Amino acid sequence: MIEIKEDSVIVSTGFKNQYDLPFLWLRDNCQCDKCRILETQEKQFLLHTVPVDISPKHVEVKDENLLVIWPDDHESLIPLSKIKQSGVARYPERKKWIGNFVPEKYDWSKFLDDSDVSTDALRTFISFGAIILTNAPKESNSLELLSKRLGPIHETLFERIHNVSITGHVYNVAHTSKELPPHNDFASYKSQPSIQALHMLENECEGGNSIIVDGLEVIEDLRLENPGFFNTLSEFNVPFRQFDENNETYAEAPLIKCSSDGSIESFRFSNQLMQMIDPTRNGLKEFYKAYHDVSARVHQDKYRSTFRLDGGEVLIVASFRVLHAREEFIPNGKRHLQDAYFVYDNALNNSLL
Numbered sequence: 272m273i274e275i276k277e278d279s280v281i282v283s284t285g286f287k288n289q290y291d292l293p294f295l296w297l298r299d300n301c302q303c304d305k306c307r308i309l310e311t312q313e314k315q316f317l318l319h320t321v322p323v324d325i326s327p328k329h330v331e332v333k334d335e336n337l338l339v340i341w342p343d344d345h346e347s348l349i350p351l352s353k354i355k356q357s358g359v360a361r362y363p364e365r366k367k368w369i370g371n372f373v374p375e376k377y378d379w380s381k382f383l384d385d386s387d388v389s390t391d392a393l394r395t396f397i398s399f400g401a402i403i404l405t406n407a408p409k410e411s412n413s414l415e416l417l418s419k420r421l422g423p424i425h426e427t428l429f430e431r432i433h434n435v436s437i438t439g440h441v442y443n444v445a446h447t448s449k450e451l452p453p454h455n456d457f458a459s460y461k462s463q464p465s466i467q468a469l470h471m472l473e474n475e476c477e478g479g480n481s482i483i484v485d486g487l488e489v490i491e492d493l494r495l496e497n498p499g500f501f502n503t504l505s506e507f508n509v510p511f512r513q514f515d516e517n518n519e520t521y522a523e524a525p526l527i528k529c530s531s532d533g534s535i536e537s538f539r540f541s542n543q544l545m546q547m548i549d550p551t552r553n554g555l556k557e558f559y560k561a562y563h564d565v566s567a568r569v570h571q572d573k574y575r576s577t578f579r580l581d582g583g584e585v586l587i588v589a590s591f592r593v594l595h596a597r598e599e600f601i602p603n604g605k606r607h608l609q610d611a612y613f614v615y616d617n618a619l620n621n622s623l624l
């Protein structure tokens with residue numbers, strides 16, 4: 272069924288679908304060999320080379336294709352299956368945590384060597400924002416090997432692979448035995464690392480359980496229960512800084528960032544790196560009330576998952592979404608953690624392989 276309107280074609284297909292296809296969309300999506308580069312499927316047709324009010328001479332459905340004939344007799348054949356396919360979600364759906372969430376565990380070697388396992392693991396990772404790899408080597412810099420599945424390491428101005436122990440280089444609270452409240456790393460970067468892998472090499476200390484918090488759920492609940500606070504935290508820029516004797520990182524950004532469709536893109540949260548906000552700024556009081564509310568939520572038990580990360584385990588989190596934390600530990604044994612960052616887009620795309 273086809274109906275030609277003023278600037279679009281309405282096509283009703285057999286499968287309960289009705290499409291309202293603008294003329295410009297139809298012309299832009301011509302699949303012919305003149306409009307596409309045959310070898311790469313890239314588009315070479317340039318939209319501005321036809322008039323903005325272009326209108327087809329003739330439209331029909333022919334053998335499950337939409338055939339469009341244009342005033343210059345150019346013929347476009349667009350498979351209906353391709354139109355339908357364009358509306359199918361490509362990536363696994365993001366899922367919020369329920370109850371006592373514990374990240375799914377995968378064997379380190381299988382994750383690296385078996386592509387079915389890695390695809391399954393990456394899809395779980397995309398859905399929930401956290402997985403654990405078990406039976407990992409207890410050797411330094413093993414995180415380098417994860418590049419095979421997660422893409423290249425995302426370096427910052429600090430070390431490529433950071434050592435977290437109380438005997439090394441102390442430049443933040445993680446390098447002490449103190450409790451570490453929920454945060455994501457490098458809020459002091461405008462574009463924060465989007466994946467963090469935490470590799471426990473040795474954990475002989477008492478205490479020090481790992482904690483992760485689903486920031487996505489925290490923020491979704493905030494939006495439902497207090498949209499005013501949500502808006503404030505999406506708009507108010509907050510300064511963050513991390514530094515040592517050789518490096519300086521500083522960024523100002525809102526705690527919540529949304530995509531154009533309104534979905535939450537990232538949650539930036541680091542009590543330890545937050546800097547003094549200029550008190551002459553407009554909206555400071557409103558910000559602090561909203562910040563108090565979201566901080567209380569971040570510390571609520573219902574959003575957190577607590578578990579012990581043993582030597583030979585790697586926790587991988589989608590850090591734009593999942594915050595990590597650690598209980599205080601007693602320094603009565605060896606405890607050595609290494610961490611490194613990766614790029615979420617690379618893991619996302621590898622989950623499609």
Ligand SMILES: [Fe+2]
Nearest residue numbers: 445455456595
């Ligand atoms: Fe951290």
Ligand SMILES: [Zn+2]
Nearest residue numbers: 301303305306
């Ligand atoms: Zn064409």
